[in-house]
Amino acid sequence: MAVLRSPIVWIGAVVVLIAALLPFWLSAYLLAILTAAYYFGVFAMAWDLLFGFAGEVNFGPTFLIGLGAYTAAILNRNFGYSIPVCVVAGALAAVVGGILLALPALRLRGPYFGLVTLVAVLLLQNLVVIFAGVTGGEIGMTVPDVLSIDADVNYWYALAFLVICAVLLFGLSRSAVGLILQASGQDAVEAAALGFNVTKHKIAAFCVSALFSGTAGAMLIFYMGTASVDTVIDIAIGVQIIIAAVLGGRRTILGAALGAVFLIVANEFLRPLGQLNTFVVAAIALAVILFFPEGLLGYALHRGERE
């Protein structure tokens, strides 16, 4: 099996094993930070599928996340559906919203796709505020159901979710379809000349990205117990996701998850610095992007590779 020869798989297995044992010696506080970081990791991986493979910069990952999160939250609070139903509905809403956005947006060339996705976030943010009666508006809304009240269980849920998403997305990226997607992202004309319907593959990638983003968004609100614009839709969250994915390594999928965890954990550890904390994290991210444009994992895996 070619998969077993890839160093990334072995490194991943060891990391997962260590991560699964962390609740035995970490405080509930640190576990809570990691739990949020894992959901964040899924956001970043889903984003990398679009950027790293399909070559499309989605400036609005939170549009997809927010659709999933708010759909789940509304169904749970206002209609009393169970968590699994709400999560599935959230995922579907993100996919439908994603298709409605991608169909017209992918017809545009160059930076316009990115701009459309950016505007979509603002649109969603405004919708949430306007329909405050259903969505809780700027204050946000609490959901009656939560995944668990035990920090350890929540942690394991998040870890399992992250691992499943990582395996699926990584597998997809290494599959035949992933290869076509990568070719489409790199040189659309050449991919088309090889007989591939580039638009179809890119829309499919957008759907997959939306599916994972929406699911993760829905899971996140059932972990936190609340949904608010500031935590799942705000542009700043989207920027964090993008930084995480680029920091970890474009076109690696797993790097994106590592980048997300690094970003959130670093933010936490540097908290004693007070105001400086965000600044230092941003500076580190900037340095990595400037000096290792392939990202941390990308640099480690592909040293010496010239493109």
Add this chain to the structure above:
Amino acid sequence: MTGAVRLQVSELNKRFGGVVAVKNMSFELHAGEIVGLIGPNGSGKSTVMALIMGIQRANSGTIKLDGIDIAGWPTHRVARSGVSIVFQHSRPLQRQTVLENIKLAMLPDSLLRLVSEPSVAERAKGIAESVGLGAVLDRHPWTLPFADLRRMELAKAVARDPKVVLIDEPFAGLTAAEIKVFSNLIRTLRDQGRAVLLVDHSVKSVAALADRVIAMYLGEGIAEGSADEVMQNETVRRVYIGGKIEAVERKSAHALQQATLLEVESVKVLYGKAKALDGIYVHVRQDEFVSIVGLNGAGKTTLFNAISGLVPYRGAIRFGGRDLRTSTAAAIARAGVVHCPEMRELFGDMNVRENLDLGGGHLSKAERARQLDWVFDLFPILEQRQGQRARTLSGGEQQMLTLGRALMMQPKLLILDEPTLGLAPVILSQISKAIERLRKERLLTLLLAEQNVTFALPHSDRVYVLDHGRITWEGDPLRFAAEMHAGYL
């Protein structure tokens, strides 16, 4: 042994804004035949290829593949129906091996087939071996020499068993020995019953291989026949060389006494793995008009891009004694080395006046107005077209605007890259007159790159011949007429 008609192109037309790229082009490709489609840069041959492949959409005309009109189909559908293309510049997947790159070309266009069938790997291996890549299957593209990358592109193109194969500049960047190997590979495609279209700028490079040659100029077919017939064709000779070579003796005594303005010393440029310039020496004196002639692909544009600081190079380029290596392209232009690029690079959405004003952007208001009057005097048509958007101008008007914009910068050294590109003879004589006036007014030094020798010679004090990245001849225009005429095309 030509078989049935595979591809039938008729009455094909394509316009880009005001430029007619392809005009009433018609031809046929038969199974088991190699056809060369040749023409100088800007003649429309690449556009024809893009139209067949569906990368561009024709304004009118039909392209029939086995009787079915595929004009206007999206590229992937054209590819699926049996047309494949070998691009001149390709970007292989760098993280995948050679074998995986070839397998990519064989995958079905499906979202659900996550695992490719085992037979694909076997077939990919077979194809790789047939083009001579057997030993490097598991290497990554970036570790391969240039010729092997070309082999890989060929393998990708035939992976899906196409009926028609389009090959863009099949031999660019290859050595003589590699060309031989490649020619044999292309012959194999013919023997397998495929129709092969080679798109190249010179007859010479495809002559040995092509069963039939079609020559294009200004978007139209101008000759068709065997390579020999096309090479002897009067129209073709006129297009490439510009007809009979006539040299004018120049009174260049003035220029010969001047100091050296530009020195190009041992300049080398690599494009990835292809050698574009291989140790070039050129010097130009103050007030001198120097031309560099050579066929397309010889390296003229690369040399000019190196002088303008647009491509990295080894060696030294000095302007007025100052080394240009550390200067940016913008600083070089402001220092007086103004580049009139081959592709014109006009600001298409801006009008004529705005393009000119940008050229004179660093001048004072009064000076700019004076310079503008002078440019309008040189090219009166530009004055009439001031409010028109640049992209809607005809090819000749665009060329005049490019020159005008460059002159607005008050160049000390004007480097003019193939001003005749894709232009009709009547326009050429207008541009010729403008250059003659520049010389008389003795306002600048000129370095001209041309394929059209007849155009270049009357404007030259001295001539360099550039061939495959090397200077092969240097001398005055009279000697050129005597020594170089026969061997040039």
